[in-house]
Amino acid sequence: MTDEDNKPGDGLALQEAKPALKRPNMYRVLLINDDYTPMDFVIMLLQSVFRKDHNTATQIMMHVHTKGVGVCGVFTREVAETKVRQVMDLSQQGQHPLQCEMEPDILNN
Numbered sequence: 001m002t003d004e005d006n007k008p009g010d011g012l013a014l015q016e017a018k019p020a021l022k023r024p025n026m027y028r029v030l031l032i033n034d035d036y037t038p039m040d041f042v043i044m045l046l047q048s049v050f051r052k053d054h055n056t057a058t059q060i061m062m063h064v065h066t067k068g069v070g071v072c073g074v075f076t077r078e079v080a081e082t083k084v085r086q087v088m089d090l091s092q093q094g095q096h097p098l099q100c101e102m103e104p105d106i107l108n109n
């Protein structure tokens with residue numbers, strides 16, 4: 001194989017040498033407001049799933065309650081997916097209509 005076969009930009013030869021320094025894509029986990037989920041349940045969930053203290057959890061819950069949507073945290077894709085699933089599982093177990101979503105955190109991607 002000649003140098004020409006592995007010149008920069010062909011995506012082959014330099015792949016091994018490329019430093020693995022790129023930051024991972026990040027995702028915002030969002031809570032959506034509704035009229036039925038109890039405030040205490042949302043606070044409990046923010047403490048257990050997102051490791052917030054009671055004051056911070058209360059602030060985030062009130063933000064969602066008044067603005068309609070709020071960010072619970074920013075995570076890598078797999079962690080964000082796990083958080084969303086945990087929220088939806090707890091929400092379903094408690095028979096609450098609480099909704100949780102994730103979206104790309106463009107500034108970090």
Ligand code: TYC
Pocket residue numbers: 031032033034035036037038039042061062064065098099
């Ligand atoms: N709006 C709800 C209430 O008045 C509280 C609530 C907050 C529900 C945040 C969902 O994501 C939510 N009980």
